[in-house]
Amino acid sequence: xxxxxxxxxxxxxxxxxxxxxxxxxxxxxxxxxxxxxxxxxxxxxxxxxxxxxxxxxxxxxxxxxxxxxxxxxxxxxxxxxxxxxxxxxxxxxxxxxxxxxxxxxxxxxxxxxxxxxxxxxxxxxxxxxxxxxxxxxxxxxxxxxxxxxxxxxxxxxxxxxxxxxxxxxxxxxxxxxxxxxxxxxxxxxxxxxxxxxxxxxxxxxxxxxxxxxxxxxxxxxxxxxxxxxxxxxxxxxxxxxxxxxxxxxxxxxxxxxxxxxxxxxxxxxxxxxxxxxxxxxxxxxxxxxxxxxxxxxxxxxxxxxxxxxxxxxxxxxxxxxxxxxxxxxxxxxx
Amino acid sequence: xxxxxxxxxxxxxxxxxxxxxxxxxxxxxxxxxxxxxxxxxxxxxxxxxxxxxxxxxxxxxxxxxxxxxxxxxxxxxxxxxxxxxxxxxxxxxxxxxxxxxxxxxxxxxxxxxxxxxxxxxxxxxxxxxxxxxxxxxxxxxxxxxxxxxxxxxxxxxxxxxxxxxxxxxxxxxxxxxxxxxxxxxxxxxxxxxxxxxxxxxxxxxxxxxxxxxxxxxxxxxxxxxxxxxxxxxxxxxxxxxxxxxxxxxxxxxxxxxxxxxxxxxxxxxxxxxxxxxxxxxxxxxxxxxxxxxxxxxxxxxxxxxxxxxxxxxxxxxxxxxxxxxxxxxxxxxx
Numbered sequence: 305x306x307x308x309x310x311x312x313x314x315x316x317x318x319x320x321x322x323x324x325x326x327x328x329x330x331x332x333x334x335x336x337x338x339x340x341x342x343x344x345x346x347x348x349x350x351x352x353x354x355x356x357x358x359x360x361x362x363x364x365x366x367x368x369x370x371x372x373x374x375x376x377x378x379x380x381x382x383x384x385x386x387x388x389x390x391x392x393x394x395x396x397x398x399x400x401x402x403x404x405x406x407x408x409x410x411x412x413x414x415x416x417x418x419x420x421x422x423x424x425x426x427x428x429x430x431x432x433x434x435x436x437x438x439x440x441x442x443x444x445x446x447x448x449x450x451x452x453x454x455x456x457x458x459x460x461x462x463x464x465x466x467x468x469x470x471x472x473x474x475x476x477x478x479x480x481x482x483x484x485x486x487x488x489x490x491x492x493x494x495x496x497x498x499x500x501x502x503x504x505x506x507x508x509x510x511x512x513x514x515x516x517x518x519x520x521x522x523x524x525x526x527x528x529x530x531x532x533x534x535x536x537x538x539x540x541x542x543x544x545x546x547x548x549x550x551x552x553x554x555x556x557x558x559x560x561x562x563x564x565x566x567x568x569x570x571x572x573x574x575x576x577x578x579x580x581x582x583x584x585x586x587x588x589x590x591x592x593x594x595x596x597x598x599x600x601x602x603x604x605x606x607x608x609x610x611x612x613x614x615x616x617x618x619x620x621x622x623x624x625x626x627x628x629x630x631x632x633x634x635x636x637x638x
Numbered sequence: 639x640x641x642x643x644x645x646x647x648x649x650x651x652x653x654x655x656x657x658x659x660x661x662x663x664x665x666x667x668x669x670x671x672x673x674x675x676x677x678x679x680x681x682x683x684x685x686x687x688x689x690x691x692x693x694x695x696x697x698x699x700x701x702x703x704x705x706x707x708x709x710x711x712x713x714x715x716x717x718x719x720x721x722x723x724x725x726x727x728x729x730x731x732x733x734x735x736x737x738x739x740x741x742x743x744x745x746x747x748x749x750x751x752x753x754x755x756x757x758x759x760x761x762x763x764x765x766x767x768x769x770x771x772x773x774x775x776x777x778x779x780x781x782x783x784x785x786x787x788x789x790x791x792x793x794x795x796x797x798x799x800x801x802x803x804x805x806x807x808x809x810x811x812x813x814x815x816x817x818x819x820x821x822x823x824x825x826x827x828x829x830x831x832x833x834x835x836x837x838x839x840x841x842x843x844x845x846x847x848x849x850x851x852x853x854x855x856x857x858x859x860x861x862x863x864x865x866x867x868x869x870x871x872x873x874x875x876x877x878x879x880x881x882x883x884x885x886x887x888x889x890x891x892x893x894x895x896x897x898x899x900x901x902x903x904x905x906x907x908x909x910x911x912x913x914x915x916x917x918x919x920x921x922x923x924x925x926x927x928x929x930x931x932x933x934x935x936x937x938x939x940x941x942x943x944x945x946x947x948x949x950x951x952x953x954x955x956x957x958x959x960x961x962x963x964x965x966x967x968x969x970x971x972x
Contacts, residue, residue, distance in 0.1 A: 368754045370704070371730070375758060378734020396705070400712020404738040420702045424709060 305329050305351065306380045307343035308394045309372055310362040314348070317527075318502065319362075320555065321414050324454050324622075325393045331455070331623035340387070342380045356380070373397055381405055389630055392432070396424040402431035408633050410435060410626075413446070415552050422446070433633055435626075438574035441552035450629050453577075454553050455622030456613075460530050461562035463610045464538035470496040471598070472540035472565070474533070474556040476504040477513060482546030482570065484512040487522055488591050489544055489568075493598040497544075498536050500525040538563035542585070542601040545569035546594060554578055561585070561613030564606035568594050578617075584609045639663050639685065640714045641677035642728045643706055644696040648682070651861075652836065653696075654889065655748045658788050658956075659727045665789070665957035674721070676714045690714070707731055715739055723964055726766070730758045736765035742967050744769060744960075747780070749886055756780070767967055769960070772908035775886035784963050787911075788887050789956030790947075794864050795896035797944045798872035804830040805932065806874035806899070808867070808890040810838040811847060816880030816904065818846040821856055822925050823878055823902075827932040831878075832870050834859045872897035876919070876935040879903035880928060888912055895919070895947030898940035902928050912951075918943045 305328070311319035314326035325341075326349070332339050333350045341347065345355035346363065356376040361369040377398050384390050384405040392398045392411040402409050409432040416422055425434065426445040433449040436442045442451075471493070473486040483499065490497035499522065503509045516522045525532065537543065543560035550573035557567050557578045567585035569575045579585040583604070586597040615621065639662070645653035648660035659675075660683070666673050667684045675681065679689035680697065690710040695703040711732050718724050718739040726732045726745040736743050743766045750756055759768065760779040767783040770776045776785075805827070807820040817833065824831035833856065837843045850856045859866065871877065877894035884907035891901050891912045901919035903909045913919040917938070920931040949955065 368752060371752075371754050371758055374731055374734050375761070378737075381734070382737045397708055400708050400715070401735065401738065403712075403716045404735065418702060418705075420705050424705055427709070 305341045306392045306394050309344050309360050309376050311360040312346035313343040327455050327619045331619050396421050399428040437553045438577050440574040452625035453617055455619035456558050456617050458614050458618050461534050463564050467541050468539045470498055472543050473499040475501045477501050477509050478504040479508055480549040485546035485591055486544040487516050489594045492595040496521050498523045500528045502527045537565055540565050543567045547572050558617035561609050564610040566601050566604045566609050568597050584612050639675045640726045640728050643678050643694050643710050645694040646680035647677040661789050661953045665953050730755050733762040771887045772911050774908040786959035787951055789953035790892050790951050792948050792952045795868050797898050801875050802873045804832055806870055806877050807833040809835045811835050811843050812838040813842055814883040819880035819925055820878040821850045823928045826929045830855050832857045834862045836861045871899055874899050877901045881906050892951035895943050898944040900935050900938045900943050902931050918946050
């Protein structure tokens with residue numbers, strides 16, 4: 305398991321790629337699979353840990369990311385022949401080593417940091433198997449073996465049957481995530497809104513969000529931990545997810561559904577894969593469409609919402625998905 | 639020949655690593671050696687050119703250097719088995735591939751961009767052979783097979799027997815290169831100074847250099863091309879090189895000597911290797927020491943200076959040095 309090395313695996317706080325890598329690694333170990341995790345020395349795992357670098361380049365200042373990346377990847381590739389399979393969670397950089405080692409490599413495409421990276425993935429279509437994290441996130445130029453959704457640790461979320469009378473926004477405070485639109489939806493629905501998430505665009509927060517925060521109709525709780533996340537998601541009538549970009553996978557959408565709370569989302573990116581319209585939430589096009597749907601959330605069966613989420617977006621389901629991918633690749637091996 | 643890809647090989651203007659790579663490549667082809675140059679598509683060579691990227695990341699804006707680097711290096715390594723030897727001119731990044739290919743690799747260490755890179759070189763002591771560009775630039779932690787000095791194209795420099803009455807400074811305008819000290823030496827010696835070079839530190843130029851430029855006692859010509867370089871170096875009584883850092887190799891020192899002009903340098907880095915004190919120039923410790931030596935330059939035999947330079951620092955000598963390294967490596971091969 306070739307982890308990203310921006311952060312520890314699992315990360316202390318932020319670090320979505322490392323988090324998914326950790327969930328998968330621990331899940332595979334629980335199934336009795338012999339896994340070696342190549343990651344930072346700050347990582348924790350029940351697998352064998354091979355620490356390639358002392359600490360992640362995002363968690364300890366003054367390190368040269370380029371030096372760490374090359375050291376990390378070349379260390380894995382140097383011993384790849386000892387393994388049946390290499391699972392690359394660390395973007396395009398390991399791909400160029402693929403032709404030099406006989407061990408098959410599977411690569412999870414967590415996202416494209418720029419359009420310039422796509423041709424690199426395309427170049428190595430024949431030497432690695434790509435996994436997409438949603439069907440929506442696929443690029444026509446790349447060949448995929450499967451889609452495997454990111455898994456959520458279901459133990460961190462408890463089912464709530466009878467919610468309180470508020471809406472919730474949960475995610476980075478950034479225009480593409482629709483924080484301002486969430487406020488507008490709540491105000492037009494005459495419902496209180498609870499907001500939480502890291503401020504990623506301070507100017508946007510100052511201009512579009514802060515003026516509405518009054519601690520009553522609009523509350524902002526900052527970047528919250530797992531317990532508070534569980535509480536504020538679970539007790540809401542609905543999660544508002546009015547995104548304006550093609551989101552590859554909405555982690556907060558899956559998390560909200562785990563607690564039984566349905567999601568009203570703008571119909572972009574992976575949303576139709578995550579949300580069954582009229583069953584686990586609603587897909588709509590704009591603020592007014594969302595306002596019309598707020599009252600309809602009471603009609604949804606929260607137990608069904610949670611059941612679907614646990615069935616589709618759990619760590620266990622993700623582990624099943626990757627084991628199936630591994631089997632396909634290994635059966636193909638001469 | 640794995641070239642750097644910041645610039646074309648050879649570079650249109652600045653690009654010292656690419657320039658040395660080009661000189662070596664063309665020199666090897668002239669000796670009848672079958673060379674394939676892996677470089678930007680903007681490169682020109684008498685060798686076989688394999689263009690791995692359209693243009694260098696420093697010569698065409700908007701490209702992701704990381705993407706280009708990985709594509710470039712992995713393309714070379716993917717076909718390394720077709721060659722007797724890979725010569726890596728592109729820093730530490732190719733080193734991690736060395737264990738994955740059977741073809742021996744020789745790496746020229748052009749410089750350490752940061753202290754963090756040294757342990758990477760150290761890690762691969764056993765899987766590549768390192769060449770230093772001067773004995774002074776060696777690091778104790780790294781094993782070297784040889785020192786090969788950078789080669790200067792002697793055809794670009796003509797010998798001048800009777801210089802005019804001025805001193806010259808030639809190099810980047812930067813504190814470590816000693817541009818301000820050169821002015822001080824010239825003023826205390828009551829000699830005119832001609833200066834040329836790229837302004838690399840604008841504040842330093844504005845504060846320490848510009849106030850002295852009067853077009854008479856201190857002239858600054860900007861960043862000059864080969865013809866003017868030859869003219870201003872050749873007609874000077876001496877090149878002033880009052881550096882304050884451990885310079886790995888002083889290209890302008892070698893170039894000046896090609897024209898017969900001796901060099902007065904501060905005794906740092908590779909200077910004692912480049913300059914034979916009392917024969918091809920003088921080594922000293924400070925401004926006053928340099929002032930005392932200016933009049934002594936007339937005692938030196940300019941023809942001898944040029945002869946030593948052409949013998950030690952020509953492209954031909956560099957090609958000899960690398961062919962000798964290649965032979966040592968290939969003879970060792972089982």
